[in-house]
Amino acid sequence: MGDFSNPFDLFESLFEGMDGRSRQSWDGAMNGEDEYYSLVLNFKEAVFGVEKEIEIRRLEKCGTCDGSGAKPGTKSSRCNTCGGQGRVATQTRTPLGIFQQSMTCSSCNGTGETRTPCSTCSGDGRVRKTKRISLKVPAGVDSGSRLRVRNEGNSGKRGGSPGDLFVVLEVIPDPVLKREDTNILYSCKVSYIDAILGTTIKVPTVDGMVDLKIPSGTQPGSTLVMAKKGVPLLNKKNMRGDQFVRVQVEIPKKLSSDERKLIEELSELSKGKTAAGMR
Template sequence: MADKRDYYEVLGVGKSATDADIKKAYRKLAKQYHPDMNPGDESAEHKFKEATEAYEVLSDSSKRSKYDQFGHAAFSNGGGGAGGFDFSDVGDIFGDIFGDFFGGGGGRRRNANAPTKGASLKTSVTLNFKEAVFGVEKEIDMVISETCEECSGTGAKKGTTPETCPHCKGSGQVRYNQQTMFGNITSVKTCNNCSGTGKVIKEKCSSCRGTGYIRKRKKIAVDIPAGIDNGQSIRLSGKGEPGTNGGPRGDLLVTVYVKPHEFLERQGVDIYFTLPISFAQAALGAELEVPTLDGNVKYEIKEGTQTHTRFRLKGKGVPHIRNAKIRGDQYVTVVVDVPKKLNDKQKELLKEFSTTFGEQVKEFKDGKKKKWYDKVMDAFD
């Protein structure tokens, strides 16, 4: 027995390791050295057998107690370890780790007839800027599965009913015993005869062709909350595809796309706006009429206001999506708008004004474009 490695050393755990620690360590080694993962590698096969032997002893409280007391000598007469244990004892963990290799479908076994939630659906909706800020109810047109009225969802022809599958006796699963190099292993597969439903339909419904569902176009109302932003999604529980075996419907995920505003820019819950003002307003001060999403508001600027000065309109921004009573702010940047067309009298007055500063001016031909401020006000009106 001197050539045998310590079982705790093999699994890489201490003597105080819990059952969960031992199982976790074995899972890791089994995945790494399993022969199916390392075909033709004798070293990997040896390490796999060594780890499996260690697990078989340490995972059993009785065997572990004997091993802790007597070491490998406790099993020198074939009572486990040293090649005397039965590899079929670890079939359950093989099924957990290597379900695909042994026909178990991977992962832990579950009842094929258990209620299963339906698939989730995805769609999108486009809003204008103001709808996203203040919220709106939209109606979405969807094609979705509904219970077949002809067969009431059974999938069987009217007047008939599905029968219990004779292969799996209604369980939806069949068991197979496989003899492997590690012993006899029992695995579970989905029944091919009934596809795991446990039922067989001999005469299918002509409307749904045995599925129990038909596709229908349906209108779904979506309540868009105030403050939603471009790219965010809304989850509507129970509005997706129907579940199976009495399971709940899936969900509907609605992604929101927001059209940009012509003059306003959104950053989070704040709104940014550029307001053109005249030179006279900037120099002498003025009471401005500022467009906001709530309508026009008045704001007084001081004389000598410089271009690109920014001021804040508190609470004129976007509502917080989790608390619509709290709103962001609107930041307004004033930019001096130089007039492009002047009459003769205006030109003379400006020349006289410029001479008081000792400036030299030159006239240029101007176009007939509409003033920026007028375009802004027209858009809000």
């Protein structure tokens, strides 16, 4: 199972190789390539985390030649191109002088030896196989997040270290709740009567339906905050964002005669209060 206790595992691969180190050592050992896998999560799986079992195809050590790349029973000989060094030097003449560079020998691929290739792996020393891996996705991930599983990439050559597995996440949006970083956005509709008098409504959250109190006198477009009903912070499950509820006040397009009469009486009462307050 992958270990994601270190948050930097999600991002540190971006800086690999910037120190100039080669994936191949001087003795011909070559580190394995990283493998990538795309995983689709639903909205709540991304919010709260989930355990998934995935199936990947990767290069593993050939069982026929035990990773050597040579046909069993045959002997290797020293490479004539590099003299058994595994590397060759090239020179380039520039206006600043002669530039010399050491490169992996293309004849022996850095082994320093030539051999009869294994018929199973065609001399690569590796064959592609399927493996199932248990993956723990932490709470708070989002589309584009990358999880790193160390040493679960392609096998190295000639004793080289295996590569890593990077799982790239894609999250399916929720049709009702909108996510912005660690916060959740939701819009609700209330009648103008409920906005004036106040009420309690049921609101969907990632935790399920929750009661939300609409205070009396709530204005159209007001935003109410439901604390700690948002998304957990990555690797900090005890800390969560908030849910913001934007209130839309519905004004009826048509009124019955009784409703119009009551509204007109309320209007006259309001005008009377305003006039009294100006005296």
